[in-house]
Amino acid sequence: MNFASDNVTGASAPILDAVVRANAGAMPAYGADPLTAALQARFRALFQHPDLVVFPVATGTAANAIALAAMVPPFGLCLCHEEAHVMGDECGAPEFYTHGAKLAGLPGTGAKIDPAAFDATLSAMPRHVKQMPARALTLSQATEGGLVYRPDEVARLAEGAHRHGLAVHMDGARFANAVAALGCPPADVTWRAGVDILSFGASKNGALAAEAIVVFRPDLAETIEYRRKRAGHLLSKGRLLAAQLHAYLDDDHWLANAATANRMAARLGRGLAEIPGVRLAWPVEANEVFPILPAHLERSLKEGGATFYGWHSTSLPPGEAVREGEVFARLITAFSTTQAEVDAFLDLARACA
Structure with missing residues (x-):
C-alpha cells in the first residue's frame, strides 16, 4: 500500500522490453542513431504540428530548466504557481541554468494559477530597468495539487502572457494523466492553446528515465541543442532514451x-x-x-x-x-x-x- 509517489514504481514491461531490444549491436552515439532521429516524426504526428522540435533528456528537472533557459534571460523573471515543482523542488535548477533569472510565485487553489491574480500581477509590474521583467509563464500539468488545466484555461493564461510579451512553458511531468483525464488531443492543451514549450514527462508513468523538451516555436529551439549538451544532458547512448519514448507512445501505452x-x-x-x-x-x-x-x-x-x-x-x-x-x-x-x-x-x- 505505497501511495507515496508515482516515482516509487519501476518501469513498465513494454518499455523495459524496448530498452533490451535497442541495447543490441552498435549505433551512432549522442543522438545520431535512427531511433532518436525517428522521434521527430513521432512527436509531430502526436501533436499534429509539422514544425515542432523534440529534444530527449533523462530528467524532468533538466527538461524544465533547459526549456526555461531558452525563454528567460539572466535578468528576467519567470512566473509560476507558488507551489510549483520548479519553484520548490528543483534545488534552484531553473535559476542556475538561466544564469540568474528568478521565479516568482502566484496564488491559486489546488496549485492552479488563478487567471485574475495572473492578470493583476502582470498589469501591476513596473516597467523600469531596476526591476526584473517577466519573460515567461510556466504551468504545471497536472498541478502539484493534482488538478488539471482545461484547454480554455491554458488559452486564457497563455493569451495574457503573450499579450505582455511572455513565452509559455508547460511542466508536463504528469502530462499523460492530464490528457487522459481531459480526453482531448494533446495539441488542444498545448500549442493550440498557446503553449510554446512543453516538458513531456514519461518517468512518472512507466519509463526508466525519459523526458523530452517539445518545442512548438522553432525560434526557441535554436539554442536548446547547445544548452542540453552544455548542461550534461545529451546522453552518449541516446538510443536507450529514444527507445523508451517510442515504446511509451506505441499503441497509446x-x-x-x-x-x-x-x-x-x-x-x-x-x-x-x-x-x-x-x-x-x-x-x-x-x-x-x-x-x-x-x-x-x-x-x-x-x-x-x-x-x-x-x-x-x-x-x-x-x-x-x-x-x-x-x-x-x-x-x-x-x-x-x-x-x-x-x-x-x-x-x-x-x-x-
Missing part, C-alpha cells in the same frame, strides 16, 4: 498507463470521502488524492503498513483549513497501482476510523 493511475486515484478518493471525519481538499482530477484526515486515522494507517506523505499547502479553497487534530495528506497512484491495493487501504481506513 502512455495514455493506458495514465488512465489506470487516474482510475485508481478516483476509486481511492471516492472511498476516502465516504469515511466519517475525512474530506477531500479538492476534487480528484488526475492521479493524486489530497484528503484531510483525523490525526489518529493517519497514525493508524501508517502503523497498518500504508505509505504516504503528510502535505502542506497554501492553496486550500477559501473557507477550508486543516484544524487542530487533523492532518493534510497526499496520496498518489501509479500505472501499476492495483484495485486490490486501493481496496486494502480503504478497508484499513474504515477499520481504523
Whole structure:
C-alpha cells in the first residue's frame, strides 16, 4: 500500500522490453542513431504540428530548466504557481541554468494559477530597468495539487502572457494523466492553446528515465541543442532514451498507463470521502488524492503498513483549513497501482476510523 509517489514504481514491461531490444549491436552515439532521429516524426504526428522540435533528456528537472533557459534571460523573471515543482523542488535548477533569472510565485487553489491574480500581477509590474521583467509563464500539468488545466484555461493564461510579451512553458511531468483525464488531443492543451514549450514527462508513468523538451516555436529551439549538451544532458547512448519514448507512445501505452493511475486515484478518493471525519481538499482530477484526515486515522494507517506523505499547502479553497487534530495528506497512484491495493487501504481506513 505505497501511495507515496508515482516515482516509487519501476518501469513498465513494454518499455523495459524496448530498452533490451535497442541495447543490441552498435549505433551512432549522442543522438545520431535512427531511433532518436525517428522521434521527430513521432512527436509531430502526436501533436499534429509539422514544425515542432523534440529534444530527449533523462530528467524532468533538466527538461524544465533547459526549456526555461531558452525563454528567460539572466535578468528576467519567470512566473509560476507558488507551489510549483520548479519553484520548490528543483534545488534552484531553473535559476542556475538561466544564469540568474528568478521565479516568482502566484496564488491559486489546488496549485492552479488563478487567471485574475495572473492578470493583476502582470498589469501591476513596473516597467523600469531596476526591476526584473517577466519573460515567461510556466504551468504545471497536472498541478502539484493534482488538478488539471482545461484547454480554455491554458488559452486564457497563455493569451495574457503573450499579450505582455511572455513565452509559455508547460511542466508536463504528469502530462499523460492530464490528457487522459481531459480526453482531448494533446495539441488542444498545448500549442493550440498557446503553449510554446512543453516538458513531456514519461518517468512518472512507466519509463526508466525519459523526458523530452517539445518545442512548438522553432525560434526557441535554436539554442536548446547547445544548452542540453552544455548542461550534461545529451546522453552518449541516446538510443536507450529514444527507445523508451517510442515504446511509451506505441499503441497509446502512455495514455493506458495514465488512465489506470487516474482510475485508481478516483476509486481511492471516492472511498476516502465516504469515511466519517475525512474530506477531500479538492476534487480528484488526475492521479493524486489530497484528503484531510483525523490525526489518529493517519497514525493508524501508517502503523497498518500504508505509505504516504503528510502535505502542506497554501492553496486550500477559501473557507477550508486543516484544524487542530487533523492532518493534510497526499496520496498518489501509479500505472501499476492495483484495485486490490486501493481496496486494502480503504478497508484499513474504515477499520481504523
